[in-house]
Amino acid sequence: MRPPTGRIAGAVLLAFILSGCSGVQSALDPKGPAAVELARLIWFFTVLCAIVWVLVMGTIAAILLRRRQRRSDPLRIDQPEERMVSRVVISAVGATAFVLVALTLLSFFANRTLAGIGENAGLTIRVTGHQWWWEVRYENAEPSRILTTANEIHIPAGEAVRFVLQSDDVIHSFWVPALHGKLDLIPGMVNTLTLRADKPGIYRGQCAEFCGAQHAHMATLVIAEPRAEFDAWYAEQLKPAAEPSSDEQRAGHDAFLNGPCVMCHRIQGTPAGAVTGPDLTHIGGRQTLAAGTLKMTRGNLAAWIADPQGIKPGSKMPVMDLDGDELNAIVAYLESLK
Amino acid sequence: MSSADLAPKPEGILDTELDAESLRHRLAETWKTQSGLFGVLSSVDHKVIARRYLITALVFLCLGGLSAVAMRVQLSGPERGLIGPDLYNQLFTMHGVTMMFLFAVPIVQAVGLYLVPLMVGTRNTAFPRLSAFSYWIYLSGGVFVWVSFFLNMGPDIGWFAYVPLSGPEFAPGKRADVWAQMITYTEVSSLAVAVATIVTILKQRAPGMSLDRIPLFVWAMLVTSFVVVFAMPSVMIASSFLILDRLVGTHIFNPAEGGDALIFQHLFWFFGHPEVYIIFLPATGMVSAMVPAFAGRPIFGYLALVLSLIAVGILSFGLWVHHMFATGLPKLGASFFTASSMLIAIPNGVQIFCWLATLWSGGPLRLKTPLLFVFGFFFIFVAGGLTGVMLASVPLDLQVHDTYFVVAHFHYVLIGGSVFPLLGATYYWFPKLTGRMMSERLGRWHFWLAFIGFNAAFFPMHIVGLWGMPRRVYTYPVELGWGGINLFITAGALVFFFSFVLFVINLVWSSRHGETASENPWNAGTLEWATSSPPASYNFARIPVVTHSEPLWAERKALPVAAGLRVDAREVLISTVAEAKPDLREKSARPSIWPLFAALSVGGTFLGSIFTPWAVVWGAPPIAISLIGWFWPKGAPEDEE
């Protein structure tokens, strides 16, 4: 009675599995020691649980294939067989208990390993969750070196980084599967997570706690770079915004400062200083827009500013009344803010 | 003078005074449900109420299923754009709320409501009017939330409604209030049925049905009902606190004013975890009833199974924090819950091994549709249980929490562990309810489509969850490469949905044209098969006396019976709790319209309270009047002491 379709389905699924294992947001493609430990744990548990499942299904197959005598009296029990079956059941229960204790201990040890990974974090990043973007603040003992940016997080590769997680509104969850498990950002609480990326690369993360209309579009890119490049990036980010260098950019700069943009956004080095929306000082240099929703291109930037509600309906950026020239100018200006 | 002379002579006409024919006639008169609208609205017959529950739950299953189909169509490709985020959030909330509160719990309680009095050998549940009241409350709550959905007022905050997202600042309007009050409706309804079930099982068993002879399904309903009694109040507290915060302006969940957002999760999951066992345990009872019938032998390991049921019931209260592993808990506390979540796999494993042992050592297996669903249950539930073991580990959970891996897990355990046994139970007990067998041919088609569709839809979700796809997202980007597997999942989901269409067709067709069923078509051993198909309104002409845990197998020719109950008034036999020695004759309530009025008053109060706290004040008089009408003695024979 076992369905032969099971085997076909299995083959199809295997194809899928092999195709997607590597993925920029996959827990099975770990790039940091925590994620590696977790991936190992996942594989071990999966294989063990699969073996147990196959054993149970094998028993069922044996049950289905077994030849039996008709029972005239349903109440008559064959005592020797009953005793044998009892022994099998008791051993099975014992084996189950043993396996579960082993898995529990394995889990404890994995937990200990994870806790030990980030003991000497040099860099602390405070991530504040908003509906539906990430405010990122690089802490520093020297106040002039504190950096505030949004959505894209650069970290030095190979070093432990501590993330301090808090929320401004509802519960969010910070999750970069290639590097670490997730941890919630809960209003009224501060959670801490330490992770490390072994190699340079781009790792995508996504909010993993339902936080409202645009929970689906609240992603983050964690970009690990070699230390020197990270320091260079950091130094660039600390600088105020680039001055506009062409007429169109100047027009855009003026349109930005005279328009609705300044009500929510900040560009350091200009009078725009609002902090309720993401910081735009170096927006041109980011890889994505709108918390990972769009790739950073001129077209996407224009589309986003022209109609944010069409791309991310429900987000806090309203549709504004801009004519074509103004829009192009603002886009040119923002693109230049690298 | 003998002691018999001292005992007061019973009033009325006793069943000892009548022959079989006139006995049945008199009992039918006394126990009947009136015809017509008034009869329908005032019936307190547990079978009538349970059938209503079953049909209503089936309607909600279809509604919940349609919302799932809508979600899956939207998710079939990246950035599909068919359903916007607002509607999608309402849809997945309605799907969760409908399936958990309006389908799963009511339907298992309804199966219990129907079968428990029949299996323990009594004429009706304890507190029959309370059961009627619970149905009307359930119906009002379900209609309330679905009508709200169509009025664009449906909850959109997830079935779990975490604060602060469901709080006053981030959930404007009345949507979250609808959620909160719907919880209270269904919680009251479940509590009522649970109380009636506990009392029926403990006090109304047939003479001789000592604790070690109680059918396992009845044991499962007893444990489930206790779990309901202890778990449901927790969610009622959570939802009441939420509505107080929203409506009255308390700060229970407001961290800025001394409240705490996380306490909502604790309160919710303290209920939420036992809730899934409320849904699962009765299904294990159904499997425990079907397996011996098909194996043709008594269940292996009766004592182990009973102890497992009780262990699962108790342990289920010690697991709730595993839903909160990502919230930043202290490591020691979280590890405790890893251990307890793994531990509960042991009694579940005991159950599975005992069932397999019974099937192994029984006679030839007739692979009829109920047994097919039992095997489907093994296949799917064991897989789901094993992914549960994976999720129990804190570090592992931190990678897969709130992803499609969890969605896959709980659908495997809930659909495999509860829906498949329920479907099998429908095919198994349909002859008893209606007097007709369901179509075997349609049943086979139904099973294979359901099995294949379910696995095609939900197995790949494990994979896409490990690939990083979070839950509760209305869409996903193209570049992550999840489109193909999601399309496959949607196709599987449509097949699975279609299998339910087949099921409904089978139900409707079989109730008209199904083969006539005998009293005991499966040759099973428990008491419900000793009644006619369908049973008469009074269940048993005389109360059976039980000498074995499988009474119909032990007494092949005729069941011994107890006699001495009145036939001109509704009476049930009360027996002692452990040994089931006959103890008292107790009156059973007559049909009454007051439960309906009480439910409407309570429902109106809940409905009004989402708009103003004054509704509680204005709602109190109608409730008081309904309760007075309910309890006021009406001069019927049942009101006599």
Added chain:
Amino acid sequence: MKSRILLLLLCVAFPIAACEREERNTRPDPTLGSGGQGVPVTTLAPGGERPAISDTKASEFEGNAYHLSEGKRLFDWFNCSGCHANGGGGMGPALMDDKWIYGGSIESIHATIRDGRPNGMPSFRDRIPDDQIWELAAFVRSLSGNAPKSAAPSRNDNMMAHPSENRLPNATTLGKSP
């Protein structure tokens, strides 16, 4: 049986009356314009009765819970409290009472925010999109208890400077005998 039919009808029902309070529209209605044109604040006009105010934006925003909640957020984000101090007034007049220098109807408040007023109220015409000005105007109305109780925002998920808007007394009738 009848109850079941009723249930089925209700569940299959078309949206009977999509509840106005619950609408969540995030896009401006293109036919109603972006606020460049004047919104009449009175029906008095020289040369005879002016046709009744046909701009329906006011009704779209007034009793809508989502827009009131957004208005509350924007009041905070745009620092209206800087002058109006959570409605109690400071440099600017109080918004919770029934004294309106330039009119207290939602159209008047909208015009005040959009155009600015003498003695310190800046014009936000170029700074805030028109729909958001309507949201703010609707919220300001709620500060004096003039929003429907079922739609007005409830307590903050934060500290509170005054009772939540759905519990604020109506400033027009407060303290006056009926």
